Amino acid sequence: xQLPTRALLALPTHWEDxxxxxxxxxxxxxxxxxxxxxxxxxxxxxxxxxxxxALGNVNFAGYAGAAAEEPxxxxxxx
Numbered sequence: 001x002q003l004p005t006r007a008l009l010a011l012p013t014h015w016e017d018x019x020x021x022x023x024x025x026x027x028x029x030x031x032x033x034x035x036x037x038x039x040x041x042x043x044x045x046x047x048x049x050x051x052x053x054a055l056g057n058v059n060f061a062g063y064a065g066a067a068a069e070e071p072x073x074x075x076x077x078x
Contacts, residue, residue, distance in 0.1 A: 007040035007074045036064030041075040
């Protein structure tokens with residue numbers, strides 16, 4: 001885990017209960033454009049991710065989207 005090139009897998013620990021949602025109303029939200037449920041981050045970025053998630057500055061989907069925009073889909077610190 002100390003190698004700067006080894007990306008760690010980040011997964012959310014909170015899952016929304018989708019069984020109570022109206023499937024017709026939420027079809028676009030859940031089926032056609034679901035939120036990302038994982039992303040990879042280099043070890044140097046993990047502390048910042050954990051801090052921002054704990055403080056509520058950035059949500060999980062925000063980090064997953066940022067990682068998806070990278071060429072190798074790995075989040076790196078700014």
